[in-house]
Each structure stands twice: as structure tokens, then as C-alpha cells.
Amino acid sequence: MALFRRHRAAGTSSDRARFREDMAHLEQFAQTRRGVEAYIEPRTTVTETTVMLVAHDGEWTRRRVPDPYTARQLGSRLRIPVYDVHLVGYPQRMREYNERRKRGAGSSLGGEALDQG
Numbered sequence: 001m002a003l004f005r006r007h008r009a010a011g012t013s014s015d016r017a018r019f020r021e022d023m024a025h026l027e028q029f030a031q032t033r034r035g036v037e038a039y040i041e042p043r044t045t046v047t048e049t050t051v052m053l054v055a056h057d058g059e060w061t062r063r064r065v066p067d068p069y070t071a072r073q074l075g076s077r078l079r080i081p082v083y084d085v086h087l088v089g090y091p092q093r094m095r096e097y098n099e100r101r102k103r104g105a106g107s108s109l110g111g112e113a114l115d116q117g
Contacts, residue, residue, distance in 0.1 A: 019066070022063040022064060022065075023063075023074065025061065025063060026051065026053055026061065026063055026074060026078075027074075027078065029053050029055075029061050030053055030078045030080055031078075033055035033056070033057075033059065034055065034056045035055060035056030036053050036054065036055050036056075036078070036080050037053070037054050037080055037081045037082075037083065037091070038051050038052070038053055038071060038074065038075045038078075038080055038081065038082040038083070039051070039052045039053075039054065039082075039083050039084075039085045039088075039090065039091075040068050040071045040072070040082065040083070040084050040085060041062070041085050042068070042084075042085075042086065048064045048065075049064065049065050049066065049067055049068060049071070050062050050063060050064050050065065051063060051065050051071040051074065052085070052090075053080075054090075054091055054093065054094050056093070057093065057097060058091070058093035058094045058095070058096050058097025058098070058100075059097055060094050060097065068084075
């Protein structure tokens with residue numbers, strides 16, 4: 001018996017509003033950074049289809065999209081390349097960006113700086 005289960009109808013106005021917010025975020029990211037590329041991450045049993053935008057320096061953002069077609073439309077509208085992450089993988093610059101952030105967070109939390117010399 002599911003007393004506390006919530007049922008949401010697909011395509012509710014809050015879903016549409018969230019979609020518009022997500023698209024606005026992705027557009028703003030792409031327009032305010034250089035060398036942005038899109039990577040489509042397919043739907044899994046745990047997550048919806050997502051698109052990840054990666055800038056020239058590795059900075060990235062990710063948002064849900066309804067399907068890969070929508071991600072490709074976004075890339076076309078923004079005039080950025082779109083890749084399937086299963087075919088090309090994630091760019092090295094993104095991994096390097098994550099590593100730099102991890103090191104930076106460690107030093108700001110009182111850890112020893114790695115790049116002293």
C-alpha cells in the first residue's frame with residue numbers, strides 16, 4: 001500500500017518550467033565561455049538523458065534533457081559541436097579541471113597546498 005507515494009503527471013507545468021530553466025542555464029553557460037562542446041549522456045536505469053557542456057578550460061555543467069534529439073537541437077542552436085559520450089568519452093580537460101578543483105578545495109579546507117615550491 002503506497003500511502004506516501006506521489007504521482008506526477010508527465011509534462012506538468014512545473015516540468016516545463018524546470019526544462020526552460022535548464023535550457024536557459026545551458027545557453028548562458030555556452031554564451032559566456034569559450035570553446036564549449038556538448039556531450040550527450042544516455043538515459044540509464046538511474047538517470048535521465050543529460051547533456052554536459054564543457055568549456056575550453058574544462059569547466060563543465062550538466063542538465064537533464066528529454067532525449068538526445070533535444071540535446072542535438074540545443075547544440076545546433078548554440079552552434080557548438082555535439083558528441084555522444086559513449087563514442088568519444090569525456091575530454092581530458094574536464095578531468096584536469098576536476099583535479100584542479102579537488103586540489104583547490106583540499107587546500108581551502110586546511111590541507112597542505114600541493115603546488116608549493
